[in-house]
Amino acid sequence: MQNSTLLNLGPLSWILLALLLLAAAAVWRYLLGRSMLEILLAGVRALLQLAVVALLISQLSSHPLLALAFIALMFVIAVWTSGRRISKHGRWWMAALPIAAAVLPVALLMFFSGVLPWNALALIAIIGQQIGGAMATTTLAGRRIEAELLGRRGEVEAAVALGFTWPAARRFVSKEVAGEAVVPSIDQARTAGTVTLPGAFVGLILGGASPLEAGQIQLLVLISLLLVNGLAAWVCLLLSNRQAWMSRDTAQIA
Structure with a gap:
């Protein structure tokens, strides 16, 4: 049966997500000279906001x-x-x-x-x-x-x-x-x-x-x-x- 999502999701996807966020923050800090916290907070906010929005949209569909x-x-x-x-x-x-x-x-x-x-x-x-x-x-x-x-x-x-x-x-x-x-x-x-x-x-x-x-x-x-x-x-x-x-x-x- 064809997967209904584009990517394979599971425990490894969450680990990869954390690694990607840390890598992006490191690039922002050490290669571009900006605050690492800005990237980390953006990632955490995206996670929380998407969770809330997914719940809201499921209730707003009608x-x-x-x-x-x-x-x-x-x-x-x-x-x-x-x-x-x-x-x-x-x-x-x-x-x-x-x-x-x-x-x-x-x-x-x-x-x-x-x-x-x-x-x-x-x-x-x-x-x-x-x-x-x-x-x-x-x-x-x-x-x-x-x-x-x-x-x-x-x-x-x-x-x-x-x-x-x-x-x-x-x-x-x-x-x-x-x-x-x-x-x-x-x-x-x-x-x-x-x-x-x-x-x-x-x-x-x-x-x-x-x-x-x-x-x-x-x-x-x-x-x-x-x-x-x-x-x-x-x-x-x-x-x-x-x-x-x-x-x-x-x-x-x-």
């Missing part, structure tokens, strides 16, 4: 409205995570704008077109991936743009001296790097099926879907993420050009 509440919680956590990476001591809550502006229109389009059904598991799976993609893009785009504006501040000031407004001067510098955060999702779409087989694709086939159906579903996910991530990067660009991540006092000094 309650779409409760699934929306769970999605709202996912959104709040994504905003906190991404915003604190970009502006820990500033307006970190501004991360809600790129994430919401990216996810809402795409999710609503999929829902009202009838492609995304009013089903708890489908809502959590699809919108959850979109929130995760928007969160990662917001973090990368926000940090990259802010660093570029800081490093090339002289060019911004020179543009202002030539008559540009401050937002236009910042855009002159930041637009070059705003799209960098979308490149990984572009590469993922370009190499799907050749370099990587996405987990959802493999899982659908293992669950009994035909290869054609699994491929079409995965394609919808990948293409929707391209739009989600592009919108998130664009809104981050707008926010940075207007110094929206900074507190009012910090923005005045800058």
